[in-house]
Amino acid sequence: MKIINCPLNGPRNSSEFVHGGEVRQMPDPNNCTDKEWADYVFYSDNQIGVVTEWWLHAPSGYWFIAERHTGSDEILRTYDPSEIYTSRVEFKAKVEPSASEEVTV
Amino acid sequence: MSLITPEQFDSRSFIYRKHQQAEFIEVAGAAQVLSYKEQSLQGQSGPDMGLTDLSVLPRFGLRGPAAGDALVAAGLLQPEKPNTLTLSDEGLMVLRLGYNEYWLLAVPGATVDLQALEQQLTSPGIYPVYCHDSYAWLVMSGDHLADVMAKVCAVDLREQSFASGDLVMTSLARVSGIICHHQMAGKSVFSIFSDSASAGYLWDALLDAMGEFNGAPSGQHSLIK
């Protein structure tokens, strides 16, 4: 069983962790195109290379971020989400539709 | 012999039915096992390993950005690093879970007023944690702590990697829990905090694991000097 090095709890068996998907930038949900939104929700690059992923240490309820190589399955680095998410996220109010309905999926 | 029974109190241990043939005392408005009758009949030679249910003992938790500073301001011994604990001479145990969650507990025989502390430790940025209800408190004592725990837990809990004052949040017997290494009555013990709803299951699983080391339920008297 793989060991994952949790930034808070140290190295633990991977069975203590829950995968949370890739770290992705959400497009502006109110003003992006349908295609941009569908890309965000449904598509994943799925390439061999380093991916940035969410992992949860379930017993402590702690989310962190891991950089993992999908070819070797080696985890190169793990760190607290505050390294990436440094400030409060705000959502813009919805603008009138029409701009977002040019493209459908 | 006292005639205290758990059901005479509103506050009850999650596993009080496991304590057959037990002698109880009243602690904080609930019944705490003092000892088990079978063992007192056997005289002084008790089991090599003990498992004690301290679920009814008082404790409370707080967390949030202001929690750590509040502890310091209250003059309490704050665990400096995440996932460590302190234990004062008065019997106040402070667990630090992760970065900013703290639990305050009174170990058996403690002379500390937790209720007063709980009222004192309130301010914006501090949020109570209901650890008295969401977690059972079990204490494992004896000479084979790491050996027994290795049968239920994948974390290395041998002395060299898990010193007194350390705690881990992990999975034991497939239930999430917190294991704390500290001293009681001059000896190393493991305090185990685990989901109160699974406490009966865990109690049985731990006793089963302790079987090969002559383990048995034991009352709180065994944890007081």
Added chain:
Amino acid sequence: MNSEKRLNAPAGLLIDREKPLSFSFEGQQYSGFEGDSIASALLSNQQWLMSRSFKYHRPRAPLTMAGQDANTLVQLGGEPNVLADRQMAAEGMRIEGQNYKGTLEGDKDAYLGNFGRFMPVGFYYRSFFKPMGVWDKWEGYIRKKAGLGKIDLDFKPEYYDKKYLFTDVVVIGSGPAGLSAALKAADAGAQVLLVEEMPLLGGALTYNRFDIEGVQADSLRHELIEKVTAHAKIEVMTDTVCNAWFTDNYLPLIKGKRLYKLRAKECIVASGAYEQHVVFRNNDLPGIMLCSAVTRLMKLYAVKPGSKAVVLTGNDDGYLTALELLDNGVEVSAIVDLRPQHPWPELLGMVKQKGIKVIQNSTVYEAIPSKGNKHICGVDIRTIVAEGEVSAAGSTLDCDLLCMSAGYMPAYQLLCQAGAQLSYKDELAEFQLSGIPQGVHIAGSVNGLHTLDAVVTDGANAALRALRNLELSDEAEQPVSCQAKPNFSWPIFSHPKGKDFVDYDEDLQAKDIVNATRLGYRDVQLVKRFSTVGMGPSQGRHSALPTARLVAKSTDRTVTQTGVTTARPPFAPEKLAHVAGRIFDPRRHTAMHHRHLELGAKMIAAGNWRRPAYYGDAAQRDRWIREEAEHVRAKVGLIDVSTLGGIELRGPDAAEFMNRIYTFVFLKQPVGRTRYAVLTNEHGVVIDDGVACRIAEDHFYVTATTSGVDRVYREMTKWNAQWRLDVDILHVTSAFAAVNLAGPDSRKVLEQLVSDVDLSPEGFPYLAYREGKVADIPARLLRVGFVGELGYEIHVPARYGEALWDALMAAGKAFDIKPFGVETQRLLRLEKGHVIVSQDTDGMSHPGELDMTWAVNRKKPFFIGCRSVDIVMAQPQTRKLVGFTLPTGSTKPEEGHLVLKGDRIAGNVTSCEYSSARQAIIGLAYADITDSEPGSKISIRVDGVEIIADVVTLPFYDPENLRQEM
């Protein structure tokens, strides 16, 4: 049968001559000593025949004496397939042979060997696939012939368990390399675990002869073991098999009835090498053994293997075996050396001096059997004229023992699992391992080293590499060289009459492998699947090398290109009991659990929880549910809802956070009010729901479904790891015990126990939230309407849960209060048309399909899935969840039954139950959007018959919702 026949000490390292024992084999009594394997004890009694082969039912006897072949599989009481050469004999054991018809000695199925040419490789695949149905006719007969041993169906489970282990360095194998590695690592301060499969440390040192005098092995063994056992930093586990290598040096070790899960920082594999057999006709006769098996038999068990031996060898080790035989009183007729060249001069001199005939450049072409193939009685020796080809005529020699060694195959399994690769060195005729990954180290004969000095140095070097990774030493490794070339390149002599076995387990002959390639299975993986080579219990320990060579030759490729098949875990057979171990199956019980049991509840699983389904015996389920439901509608009932998920949100941004997580608006939710909360995922699919109580401006208490709360909590914490709102998210499910007190009399019951809350309809209206004391227990009170009656959810700290239940039951006595279970609750909410997320929803259900658009606010800037909800809601809706009724006498549809629209599937039934309030069968189902209006008809297929249901207006009961708002 007794000890006189045993060789004198020091032979017999494993046996205790002071402790005789007796056991039965095939009904016959045999004697042996403590420490004997079943096989060694039987051989000491001249009982060679131990099993019948898988396909041809040929008599078989031990080949390796180390549990590496299937020839010694026996039935031990209720346990089949026990390896007689690994299982220790014990007093009173009852052992039987297996895979025979009649008796082991006179197997009536032995005639099958004569039909070998009619049963070519792939026989079953090719013979029984057409005409259609032919397999069904033959299967019973073939199944009876196939398979080994008998399962005891009255088997009593025994206690097996598991334990974790931790170490700095693990050394797998305690031969000279392993012992040397363990000492080197421990001397530098590392904590070492030394794992040995056999009962005794030493590996080859316990049986192999390395020098002419035969003293080196013993002296080195004593020296190393003395140091190892005295070393405080070394823990030794014998009789322990390491059965796999998993990522990050996670190793399952099996010892007795326990599976240890070892985590090692560094792993040194000194697993040794398997001596290889020579392929020639009748090479499976009892009395034909590997050289190492013969020396094991003598040195470990003091059993004299025969009286007149021939040694067939491709290396010098065969000569040393001949000397060992002589020393133990076995006559050696000849050494037949496959090689044209001689061994080292001193060894040849000594062999000749002892009067042993040496025949170079020759092989045994056929072993001559005694009657019934029961034992070898001679050999036909031929000169090798070309690779695999022999002279037309030869000479014969009498013998009752043939020892053979064609070379070695590294025990590569663990290392290949770790990612190492095998490549074949043509000049050495040997597979070697390369590409050993970080944290894993190779040492000794598995590393292609065969002289004792080289092996010992290699062990120390492996330890140094491990120590360097542990930062415990920077000492340089010593150079290692080994001149030995023990592998003969082509020890395969195919015979026109066959029975030249490549794989003993599966009765596969040389031509079977070649034929597989001719049928087009050129890849060694395909050869394996077609011919079954390497699939038997020994997993290719002896068949992999000759198979690779044969496949390479017949497909004109190199042996490296051919390779060997993947060696997946487990390394050795393991019992399901080891895998299962002691089963951890967590159960969660609410604080009132024992009260439910006392009241006769039928408990059912809800995730890890156990909940009362209803109170009464399962035989009368429908009756209890109906009665409980009617009681709630007419009087008052009490249900334990402690399993409901609970999450607290606190802090200045609590309302903002709620607003982003749930579909509804929460910023302006008044304090002291509850609000229905629906959660969609990013796909716009409804994944959970609950009730949000606003306790204070900056404090929400939200419930979630029993099965969904873990996921909801995870999602919330993950989102806030990104949003960085000033809110604290606490999972409080286990902190609260909760009940729903429901029914027209519920207020009257509660009034008995509450004095600090105004319970009047005006003071505590529908959907309000209050805090107060119920029977002196601090409580959170929610007026909710899930079951459609006046009702109160009462949440109290879990430790008070049982006392709360008792107080309510006592106070309710005057009002005839009755408990009700979760199945009754499902009926009650169904009557009210309330959806249960995950029962009435699926992976596609968006709010529009569920008539929940009222709970979705699209004016606010954001909620999870908002954009997806916009997109799906903008598209034409195809289906909708509708309520339907069926007349009382109809067949009741079950959840999952299909709703049809013509010949098209339009949806399915999600909930269905008989409602006495409605006097009809009622249910929820997904229907085509064109059939979703009340008054429509939908067709439900129930057990193959279509029945027509009426789509009706929801709810089924109390359409004005007057009862819950009383």
